Amino acid sequence: MPHRDNADADAPGKQHCLTYSGLTFLPLHYSTWTAPSGVAVGPSPTLQEWQSWFCQCLGIAPPAMAPYANQICPCHRQRLDTHHLHTCPIHSGNWYCAHEFVLSAVADIAQAAGYRTNRGKRVPTSRGQKRGDLEIVVDLNVAKKRTLIIDVAVVHAFHGKVAHPERHGQLRHPNPDKVLIDTVVAKAQGNEYRPDYLRNHTKAFLPLVMSTSGRLHGEFVRLLYILAHRRAVRFFATLDYEPCYEELCQRRGAFFFQHCARIGLAGAQAAALRM
Numbered sequence: 087m088p089h090r091d092n093a094d095a096d097a098p099g100k101q102h103c104l105t106y107s108g109l110t111f112l113p114l115h116y117s118t119w120t121a122p123s124g125v126a127v128g129p130s131p132t133l134q135e136w137q138s139w140f141c142q143c144l145g146i147a148p149p150a151m152a153p154y155a156n157q158i159c160p161c162h163r164q165r166l167d168t169h170h171l172h173t174c175p176i177h178s179g180n181w182y183c184a185h186e187f188v189l190s191a192v193a194d195i196a197q198a199a200g201y202r203t204n205r206g207k208r209v210p211t212s213r214g215q216k217r218g219d220l221e222i223v224v225d226l227n228v229a230k231k232r233t234l235i236i237d238v239a240v241v242h243a244f245h246g247k248v249a250h251p252e253r254h255g256q257l258r259h260p261n262p263d264k265v266l267i268d269t270v271v272a273k274a275q276g277n278e279y280r281p282d283y284l285r286n287h288t289k290a291f292l293p294l295v296m297s298t299s300g301r302l303h304g305e306f307v308r309l310l311y312i313l314a315h316r317r318a319v320r321f322f323a324t325l326d327y328e329p330c331y332e333e334l335c336q337r338r339g340a341f342f343f344q345h346c347a348r349i350g351l352a353g354a355q356a357a358a359l360r361m
């Protein structure tokens with residue numbers, strides 16, 4: 087959250103200190119973000135999904151996995167457990183559904199901030215005929231481009247399909263944030279369509295990476311904050327009211343919390359869907 091005691095926090099060169107907790111979405115504050123119809127925005131996990139997610143957090147096998155206990159995965163590499171389900175490509179169909187949950191949450195937040203979004207086949211392709219997940223037509227001053235191409239990934243911080251059984255279930259890196267950073271670097275540098283988008287379509291490419299344990303990469307948190315600022319400005323503009331600095335901070339902080347909660351809940355449901 088922004089440091090509210092710093093009166094010059096918006097001054098050029100000042101960096102906000104943004105933090106994010108993987109369990110942000112659990113407080114009831116989440117339910118304060120409602121659509122004009124009064125219905126809470128976002129998905130509602132089923133009881134089984136809540137159960138699966140909490141069991142994963144506690145490091146115990148979810149009841150949904152009980153029918154498959156000690157069964158070998160069709161890939162013949164490991165027994166079926168949560169770590170393997172999060173990493174075995176045979177189950178990538180569930181990965182796609184999980185990915186779409188997080189993508190929908192990002193699109194909802196961008197639209198709430200007043201930006202137009204395109205996804206699926208409506209996202210422009212790069213010269214190599216590949217396309218990102220989501221296009222946000224925006225003026226965020228991100229690389230001075232008016233259009234942002236988003237690529238979302240949900241990664242697992244633990245080994246789940248390793249050849250050495252003793253490494254199964256161990257952290258992929260002592261610092262779990264490093265797994266997020268490595269994925270962002272791989273997406274930003276490893277795919278050929280990012281520079282192509284920049285050169286030929288003047289579109290900025292932004293990978294948004296979160297982990298199955300609810301961690302968000304720093305750029306993901308930053309985007310949620312920028313969209314919260316935009317939403318707060320629009321909020322007061324709709325009221326035709328000029329807010330003081332503290333009022334703007336308070337409203338922006340509330341929206342930032344909602345955005346973190348929306349993404350956290352989508353991530354939890356995404357992780358549960360894979361089981």
Ligand SMILES: [Zn+2]
Pocket residue numbers: 159160161162163164170174175176
């Ligand atoms: Zn497998």
